[in-house]
Structures are given as C-alpha cells and as structure tokens.
Amino acid sequence: MNEQSLMKRRYLKQRAFFLIVRLSALVITLALVGILFFLFYNGLGAISWDFLTLPPTDSMTKGGIMPAIVGTFYLTIGAIIVALPLGVASAIYLTEYAKQGKLIRVIRVAVNCLAGVPSVVFGLFGLGFFVVFLRFGSSILSGALTLGILILPTIIGASEEALKAVPQTFREASLALGVSKWATISRIVIPSAVPGILTGSILGIGRAAGETAPIMFTAAAFFTAVLPKSVFNEVMALPYHIYVLATAGTHIEQTRPIQYGTALVLIALVLGIDLVAIVIRSVIRRKKRW
C-alpha cells in the first residue's frame, strides 16, 4: 500500500512537471501569435497599393513607404553580395582544407565572437571604418558592408553545416578516380551542398532586412526626396522608418497607422523570407538522396 502511494506520488510529480513544461511552450507560442495578431489587426488597414508604391507626403504624415522598401532591398542585396562569397569560402576552408589545430580553433572562436558582437557595436564600427575612415559617408555602400559583416557568421555556420552534411564517400569516390582536390570540391561537394547554403543565406537575408542599429549611423535617412542613384546615396529603410516615426517628431500619434503598416510590411517581408528558408530546408531533409 505504501509502495503504491509512493508510485502515485512519483507519477503525480511527473504530471505536474509535464504540465509546467507544456505551459512554457504555450506561453512562447501565445507571445508570437499575440504579437503577430496585434500587428496584423492594426496594420492591415494601412496597407494599400498606394501605401506600397508612393513616397511619403505632407512631412511624413501621409503617403506611402516605397522609398523605404527600395532602400531595404538595396541594403539587403548589398549585404548578401558581401557576405555570401566570404562566408562560403571561409566555410570551404574550415571543412575541406583545414586540419584540426590551433589556427582553426582561433578562427572558430573569432567567428563565434563576431556572431556575438552587439548590433549597435557593428553600427559604431561601420561609422568609424566605412563612413569616416574610408570616407564612404552615410550611404548604401557603408550600410551594406556593415550588414554584410554582421550576417557573415550566420552564412559561415550554415555553409559549414551544409558542407559537413555531404557524405565523406562522395569525396573519396571522386579522389579515387584521380580527380584533384579542387575539382572534387567545386564539382562534387559544393553542388551537393547548394541547397543547405541557400537556406543559410536566405536566413541571413532575413536578418539583414530587419536590423536597425547597424544602419542608423551608416546608411539610413529620415527622409529622401528621390530614390538613390548610386551606392554613395543615403537611403530610407523599413526598420529605421518604424523607429523614427514611433519615437521622433511631432506627429507620433498621427502617424500611428503608417507605423503599424510599415511594421506589418517589414514583418511580412522578414517572416516570409524565413518561412521560405524553413520550407526549403524541410523539403531538402525529406528528399535527401543519401
């Protein structure tokens, strides 16, 4: 009898624990759903064709956000042009060429530390290096380079994982046929890793599109009357647009619908990009031939 009640207590404990654990997963889910709900609920009304295709008018209180969409597009594309070749090349060295040793250890620690640098510090660095020292000024170029370095660790990590997932037998078979190491890497390993690398880069794009602090001092403008003509122009950007409208100026309450609308556009953009990556990845996992 005593043993039975002890058993009961043990299972009661288990049930209580499972309940708490389930609740914590539920809280996180509700937080995400709640945030998305409020933004959609308040933002959908602001979205219209004009909102997406017109520039702001009447000192930012009316009109659309087209220049900010264009600016975010340029910055993001620029960032990926910077980060993708660098990131993939680093990953190739780390997985295909490097032997385990001190240098590799140091490179890995550096990549981890780079991933942990606060975004506002990237902004400071971009200001000190690209804007001031290299005299690029506050421009698409400075912003894209800053964002590119920011997402570099993401790209390296994802590419490494993709390259490691290519079975060793692929490499051995190629080398056994007398194919050189570089040809093996470029013809066999990289093509097999492309989907994984792609997923990682898409996640990097999503990250770059949503960042605010790194572009505040390096690229973002409160308002530009015309679209950028060269990489040395300042641009408006979606995240920065939300920030300035919500915190600065005299029309904070008046521009609330625009703020919600811009937040919704940004979220749709970033989460849309992330969803594409998640879907691609799950398709790859299911269809894997090896």
Place this chain on the structure above:
Amino acid sequence: MVQKASVISRRIKETLIKNIFAVFALFSIVMLGLIVFFLFREGLPIFRVVSVTDFLFGPFWYPTYDPPEYGIGPLIVGSVVVTILSSLIAVPLGVLSAIYISEIAPPRLKEVLKAIIELLAGLPSVVLGFFGMVILAPWLQETFDIATGLNILNASIMLALMAIPTISSLSEDALYAVPRDFKEASYALGATRYETITRVTFTAALSGISTAVILGMARAIGETMVVLMVAGGAAALPGSIFDSVRPMPASIAAEMGEAPFGGDHYHALFATGIVLFFITLAFNLVADYISNRFKEVGSGTL
C-alpha cells in the same frame, strides 16, 4: 617530361587555391581585429577628458551639460538590471520549452514548435520594440497604475522574447545530443520519464544548457532597439522595476545622431561601445570555454 610538368603545375595550382581559401577564412579574425581597432581609435580620446575609473563608475551621465559629465555608471546599471530581469523570465521559459520540444512533444508538434521558435527569433528587434511601445506600455501603465509603461519591466519582457529563441534552440540541441543509452539505462532502473529527464538527460546536457543561457544573456545585453524604444531612457539609478533606465546600447543609439562628430560626446559613446563589446566578448568566450571544456565525449565506460 610533359606529364611531370603538368603534375607539378597541378600541385602548385592546388596549393594556391588552398591558400586563397585560407585568406578568406582569416577574414573573420581580421574583422574582429578591425572592430576592436576602430572602437579604440574613436573611443580612447575621451580618456584625455575623464579618467577610466570616473568614466566607468561615475554616477552622472550629462554629456550635453556645461560642464559635461561622462560617467556611464547608470548606463551599466541599466544594462545589468534589464539583463538580469529578462533572464529571470527567459531562462525558465527557454529551458523548459526546450525540454518539452526535445523530450516530450509528439513529432508533429515538435516540428511546429521549432518553427515557432525560429519565427520568434526572426522577428526584427524594432518590431518588438514597437510592440512594447504601443501595446505593452499602455497596458502596464493602466494595470499597475504607474506614470509610464516605458520602464525596466517592459524592456525586460521584450528582451526576454529576444533571448528565448537563443536559449531554447541551443538547449534543445544539447538535450538532443544526450546519448539514448543514458535514458534507456535510467528507464531500465525503473525511473519515470520525469525522473529520467530531470536527473539524467538534463544533467548530461547541463554544459550545453549553460552555454545556451550565457549566449541568451549576451544577446539581451547587446540588444539595442528594444531598450532604446521601451526602457524609458532615464540615465539615473533605478529604484524599482517601474522606473525607466538607459542601458548602454540605447544611449549609444539615441545620442550618436546628435553628438558632434569628433567631439568628447562622440568619443564617450564609442568608449561605451568598447565596454559593451568587451562585456559581450567575455560572455561569448565563457560560453565557448564551457562548451569545449565539458564536451560530451561519447558514452562513458566503467
């Protein structure tokens, strides 16, 4: 003879290619070095105006007064307070949800929850800051009947949401890596699932989970937009969680636009960046050390 030459040229080509890739791989180290160099280049001049001790522990941050005061004490306290409070929220939620995802949830739900965590990680920080400003702040203000909803509590809640994905996904990886034999041995001894999870799986994954927690906290310290938009911005020592603060990243982001280029204020903000950089660097190095030092080295044998 011709063949020999081609073998040699092929070898040279291969070595060349390898070295080119090595140069690319060194880029991350170079970048980290450049970041440190430029932070110091722009930040060090402030120490001609104020001593290092006065800068770090000075209780007054009045960069625009005459005469100005450059003490980032209140900013550091602000960062520490919101980081600790957000960890109190994020660590239990993150770790427990990881346990649920990795050990308990049915496969389908597991995939959904992992996607949810990933989407939460993908939310731009400015959007979370905006949500905290327009939804959470008015609600806190009414519920607790306080002067402003832009305060430590609000910032900590929103920061916790940013740290949870880091903590949860890394903890889940750590739990997943625990060898099956451990759990099976525990079940074979008659332990319940609860006992197995808490005493075997969790313990075996503890180093990975600690790493996850440290990286999550590092994320909270360095996060900018949330604290910039919802922490309230008062550069003073807080008395309660309903007071507003001005953590370091918020101060840098808010003031850099107004600080005259090359002036003392500008240098002081860069110096604040140095402090922030080294705090997060320390967190990352500790996390790296723990994950290497206590690396899972396969199942143990007696």
